[in-house]
Amino acid sequence: MMAKYGACLLCLSASVVGSAQAESLAISALGNLDLSYTQPQRVASYEGSPLPAQVEILPGNDYWISTPENIQQVHFLVGQGQRVSKGQAIVKLTGPEVFHYLAQVEAAASLYQLAKSRYERNKPLLANGSISAEKWREISQDYFTTHLEYEHMQHFMERVHSTDAATDSLVVAAPVDGIVKLNAISGPYMAGDQLFSMVPNNSIRVKVNVPTGQSHSLSAININQCHIAIESLSAIAEGAFVTAWSSAVPQECNLLLGQQMTVVPEYQKAVYLLPKNSVFSWEQDSQVFTLSDNQLNALTVDILGSTPEQYIVASDQDLSQLQVLSQSVAAVKGIMLGLGGE
Template identity: 25%
Template sequence: MKYIIGIGLLLLILNACKQQPEAVVEEQVVATTNKGILLSQDKIKRAGVIFGKIEKVLLSHDVNARGQITILPQNKASVSVLMGGVIRKIFVNQGQRVGAGQALASYSHPDFLKVQQNYISNKNKFDLIEKQYERQKKLVAENITSEKEFQATEAGYKLAKADLNAAEAELKMLGVDQAQVDEGKITSEVLLRAPISGIVDQVNASIGMFADMQQPLFEIVNLDNLKLQVKVFEKDIPLIKTGQRVTFSFSGDESDENEAFVESMGSTVDPEGRVITVIAGIQTKGLDLIPGMFVSAKIHTSEQMLDALPENAIVIDNDEEKYGFYTTDDPNAAAVSFYKFNVETGFTEDGSVSVVPLTTLPANAMIALDGVYYLKSEMLKMLDE
């Protein structure tokens, strides 16, 4: 009897031992409905989980556009002669920087002598009439001469002054130094000068050629104030406003973005491409820009500061459900519990997406900014158990 009882007790003890749960190994995942998804630190590191919070980020709806670096009309000049003449000297080369008023070339024509002689004649005539006018003005003030005689002298004075002004303007147009002519020094060769500062882009002159008014001899471009010119499709026109931020990059180097701001836009749509031209002022300094360089641009419309997360923090399921994971545990704890939270998303830009959590997150919640698809797989394992 004692032998039978002893065997029975031994069997009860062995059965009780089998029913004891196994110890939890550190790397095992324990998933329960009230504790979320529990991961050890080793699992967290292997999953690449990064912790962070929802932050305010400048986001917008982007309008993609393509275009090029351009020069506005007021920053380029075609230089031609104001009177026909033969090119005698050329002082500049293509690619050379010049200042406004700098001599580009000299040219000559016999008619230049006539212009200067006309000025001298009108100046001498005016000087004589001016003396008569001043004398008549004193005489009429003293009632020595009649008002009628003074008026006739005054009319002649005004006519002579107008003729002299016209002769002076003709000298100025030719670029002749008036002071030199006043001293009696006249020349048949005058200088062609740069109307603006910039780079000599084209030289179409040669020594000995006859240049006329319709023939551009030099092209000068000012590269100090280049603009961004892009084409925007008709459907996007209502979104574009002056002052909007523009980011752009050069073809083949889209990783390096530069900034500009919309300054103006056209008022008519190109009937062929159904596009409108937008001009933006370039803000990024130190760029080596050349007119005609092609660019890819994004015009940031409806730009505002929004609550956002990295795109890597959001899981998008096939049924379009969007969610992330958060924890209220110490991220450095031996094991951390993660909980799912659903979100609505909005603008996406530069790897960030605007989010609105559909549930209120705890104040101390830390959000998984990466590794969320690993967390999703662990969540699915939990649901299958």
């Protein structure tokens, strides 16, 4: 079971460890006060106060596609930030440089095949000593050089959706499913300039800064009706906060890359629900009275938040096994003050 905050939650700080504790009182010292008790309800998790968050790319996971040549005309076929599928046409490149590049690819393929045939043909000759080591070095160098050049060009050609010799154009496709980020510039695209980048669907995350003291119990975040698990937590604090990253954002959450919002954190920690009238303040602490052997004992609790009628509290003791005073709490505190408790 999970405890949830209301819309107007109280953000109450945890009590100071080792601070003064209210004294104990015998039930017989309370006269005719009406006393009643409640047994706190234990829950496994709770929702905390809203935190600021933003939809971002998990660093290091996006794909970059650059132009292999100077290009006269670049025409994007999709919109900025559009979600696309692997193999979908993204941009059309047009101009004589395209024809020149395609001719270079064909030439590189032919040179590589010739060098490969020569390499394989002469390999047995090296084994029986029919060619010198110097000649073999020349053959090997030619083979590996042409291989690397061809592979470099082939990497780009793997992204080519189609070519059109009549218009000296080619169309580049998306390498993965995801969101496309177009690099639209006003001037010409030079060789090596970025055309677009792809953000894979599984790299779209929610980044949230969580208070350091609660970071290790953060298990998920809730955005409207969307529940997203927390996947990783930074080991470096930024002031009083730690950065947490969610798992991949489901498409049905309808979140936009770069969108800022507030999220409701879900903490995986055993806490207790108590009626608000059971909790009282003693110096800088929040405390409750527990019943044991006809005596009321004050116990310090940490208030983590609230619902309209209850506090969500944490304690070093298992409160679910205790009887907590829920009626005449203020009167008991007053009697204790009269006895010199504060």
